[in-house]
Amino acid sequence: MASDAGEDLAPAATRNPVWELYGRYGRGNLRFALLGAGNTIIGRALGLIPAFVIGLAVDAIFLDQRPYRLPGVPSAWIPASPAEQLWFSIGLLLAATLLGAVASWFEDWGWSVFAQRIQHELRVDAYARMQRLDLAYFTGQRTGELMSILNNDVNALETFLEDGLSSIFWITATFTGIGAILVSLNLPLALVTLLPIPFLAVFTLVFTRVIEPRYLQIRGEISDLNARFENNISGIEAIKTERAEAYEEARVEAASRDYLGANLAAVRVQITYFPGLTIIAGVGFAITFLAGGLWVLTGPPFGLTAALTPGAFVTFVIYAQQYLWPIVQFGSVVDDYERAKAAGTRVARLLRLDPAIRDAADADPLSVVDGRVEYDAVSFGYGDDEIISDVSFTAAGGETVGIVGPTGAGKSTLLKLLPRLYDVDAGSIRIDGRDVRTVRLDGLRRAIGYVSQEPTLFYGSVAENIRYGSFDASDDEMREAARRARAHEFIEALPDGYDTLVGERGVKLSGGQRQRLALARTILKDPEILVLDEATSHVDTETEALIQQSLAEFARDRTTFVIAHRLSTVRRADRILVLDDGRLVERGTHEELLAADGLYANFWRVQAGDIESLPQEFLDRARRRQDAVRQRDEDDSDRRPY
Numbered sequence: 001m002a003s004d005a006g007e008d009l010a011p012a013a014t015r016n017p018v019w020e021l022y023g024r025y026g027r028g029n030l031r032f033a034l035l036g037a038g039n040t041i042i043g044r045a046l047g048l049i050p051a052f053v054i055g056l057a058v059d060a061i062f063l064d065q066r067p068y069r070l071p072g073v074p075s076a077w078i079p080a081s082p083a084e085q086l087w088f089s090i091g092l093l094l095a096a097t098l099l100g101a102v103a104s105w106f107e108d109w110g111w112s113v114f115a116q117r118i119q120h121e122l123r124v125d126a127y128a129r130m131q132r133l134d135l136a137y138f139t140g141q142r143t144g145e146l147m148s149i150l151n152n153d154v155n156a157l158e159t160f161l162e163d164g165l166s167s168i169f170w171i172t173a174t175f176t177g178i179g180a181i182l183v184s185l186n187l188p189l190a191l192v193t194l195l196p197i198p199f200l201a202v203f204t205l206v207f208t209r210v211i212e213p214r215y216l217q218i219r220g221e222i223s224d225l226n227a228r229f230e231n232n233i234s235g236i237e238a239i240k241t242e243r244a245e246a247y248e249e250a251r252v253e254a255a256s257r258d259y260l261g262a263n264l265a266a267v268r269v270q271i272t273y274f275p276g277l278t279i280i281a282g283v284g285f286a287i288t289f290l291a292g293g294l295w296v297l298t299g300p301p302f303g304l305t306a307a308l309t310p311g312a313f314v315t316f317v318i319y320a321q322q323y324l325w326p327i328v329q330f331g332s333v334v335d336d337y338e339r340a341k342a343a344g345t346r347v348a349r350l351l352r353l354d355p356a357i358r359d360a361a362d363a364d365p366l367s368v369v370d371g372r373v374e375y376d377a378v379s380f381g382y383g384d385d386e387i388i389s390d391v392s393f394t395a396a397g398g399e400t401v402g403i404v405g406p407t408g409a410g411k412s413t414l415l416k417l418l419p420r421l422y423d424v425d426a427g428s429i430r431i432d433g434r435d436v437r438t439v440r441l442d443g444l445r446r447a448i449g450y451v452s453q454e455p456t457l458f459y460g461s462v463a464e465n466i467r468y469g470s471f472d473a474s475d476d477e478m479r480e481a482a483r484r485a486r487a488h489e490f491i492e493a494l495p496d497g498y499d500t501l502v503g504e505r506g507v508k509l510s511g512g513q514r515q516r517l518a519l520a521r522t523i524l525k526d527p528e529i530l531v532l533d534e535a536t537s538h539v540d541t542e543t544e545a546l547i548q549q550s551l552a553e554f555a556r557d558r559t560t561f562v563i564a565h566r567l568s569t570v571r572r573a574d575r576i577l578v579l580d581d582g583r584l585v586e587r588g589t590h591e592e593l594l595a596a597d598g599l600y601a602n603f604w605r606v607q608a609g610d611i612e613s614l615p616q617e618f619l620d621r622a623r624r625r626q627d628a629v630r631q632r633d634e635d636d637s638d639r640r641p642y
């Protein structure tokens with residue numbers, strides 16, 4: 001049973017996704033963080049100068065209460081007259097401001113490069129991880145949700161990555177630096193300034209507890225909304241033909257409303273937090289100002305003896321304000337952190353997912369010599385329902401095997417097991433006697449050319465699309481493959497020939513043209529084993545006959561599986577397997593199967609237009625089968641949210 005990966009991105013609590021990501025990606029970029037941090041300290045130190053100089057100037061120049069002395073500066077450098085001291089002070093203030101600006105430039109540059117590089121590496125890594133996951137993951141997961149992680153969640157980390165760590169550093173530097181200065185200036189008054197800290201801590205703790213689930217909710221809602229957009233844009237044709245515009249608008253409205261609700265729920269908490277912090281910090285500052293002011297006015301309180309000059313008080317008050325401000329800043333860091341944590345939880349979770357289908361530790365490279373393919377008692381189901389039941393057959397090397405059966409019988413599923421797009425639940429599949437689970441995936445998929453009914457064209461030129469997977473093929477090889485796939489003529493007729501842009505935003509191609517490009521791609525790949533899953537279903541019968549001719553030659557010495565509803569496509573196969581409801585019910589050549597007069601013979605009658613001679617039992621079974629497939633599809637769509 002293929003694992004249902006749909007649950008894997010449920011935002012379960014991880015220990016600390018943000019620090020986990022910092023740890024993983026920060027190390028290689030540490031030099032930028034160090035540059036930022038070094039300049040944060042320099043900037044902070046320079047930022048301390050003005051308050052000190054102003055306080056000193058007030059006391060020494062205007063009130064003449066203490067001598068003009070600067071710590072670490074020889075007194076010979078300091079001018080003697082008050083007017084000169086004033087100019088000296090202004091020079092100091094300007095120099096501190098200028099150097100502070102330079103430090104701030106290096107600080108921002110260091111931290112920004114640090115953040116941007118982490119984000120870039122994270123995005124690329126998350127994508128690489130994602131595309132290695134099992135196919136089952138993508139069918140179980142809404143693509144919009146994955147897009148949301150790669151885009152929104154990675155970007156949501158940006159604010160914290162950009163400002164968070166630098167702010168924490170800045171706050172810590174300010175807090176310890178100024179805290180130490182306040183204590184050294186006036187210990188009793190410093191203790192008064194510290195009073196709000198425990199209140200701020202408790203208030204912040206409560207905030208994080210309340211906001212955390214709300215931010216997670218927002219990530220989930222934006223992801224749902226994206227999934228809805230994604231789904232509707234790719235399904236716009238059905239929306240128009242079914243006149244479902246109003247219905248879809250209502251569904252988008254509902255999804256957007258949920259997102260709005262989640263945002264408002266978070267905003268209500270968030271906007272309470274900052275005023276709360278400001279009030280606590282403001283009251284704390286007022287108490288400091290009151291205590292210091294009384295000290296200057298009425299002398300030292302509580303039996304203390306030291307006097308407090310107005311200038312020293314000014315210095316203290318400016319520092320005290322600088323000291324409390326980072327606490328309010330801290331609030332915004334906490335808020336950014338909580339947002340980043342919600343996004344980081346989802347990104348970290350994606351980074352931790354491992355594909356179930358991967359190389360075994362002792363996997364060998366596959367070398368296909370004969371090309372014999374054996375299915376041995378194979379059973380498989382995507383979910384609880386078994387889709388393939390106990391299927392066994394052998395295709396000799398170089399043989400062409402046709403696979404036919406009613407819709408939903410499991411034909412495509414059967415062949416998707418060969419390149420391990422899914423792994424069997426029971427039994428085994430062997431190529432030249434080697435179980436496909438014991439060889440390297442890369443070699444296995446290299447050896448198998450898979451052309452599906454709805455081939456994917458990527459945005460790019462026709463040539464790039466044919467070369468997809470055989471990136472080093474020469475122009476001549478690429479054109480020859482196109483000729484063999486009967487695609488060369490129509491490509492030449494396109495506006496820019498092989499350079500015409502196709503895929504999203506490029507020239508639109510018909511279903512048959514797309515299929516021929518996909519065939520050319522596979523012919524160029526030159527695989528040892530070929531799987532054609534309704535590969536020519538969209539081309540007209542005349543073109544199909546021409547393609548069949550080239551394919552017969554191409555398929556001659558390689559094992560080929562051909563799934564087809566049009567029985568004329570498989571008529572000349574060495575062997576035909578008839579699949580019904582996941583079971584192999586008939587096998588043989590076209591003639592043998594006609595002679596057996598079973599399911600295949602009845603299909604043949606249908607396609608020959610010989611409806612009257614069909615047994616009633618066949619028609620009844622066909623009806624029951626259709627009902628069962630419809631029921632299964634409905635059950636599936638009930639289970640999927642989209």
Ligand SMILES: Nc1ncnc2c1ncn2[C@@H]1O[C@H](COP(=O)(O)OP(=O)(O)OP(=O)(O)O)[C@@H](O)[C@H]1O
Binds near residue numbers: 139407
């Ligand atoms: N990715 C999937 N997840 C879940 N169920 C799936 C998936 N792909 C196919 N199925 C189901 O498996 C069953 C067999 O599908 P499959 O495509 O193998 O049939 P088929 O014989 O190739 O049909 P058709 O001739 O219509 O292409 C169907 O009931 C289908 O709904």
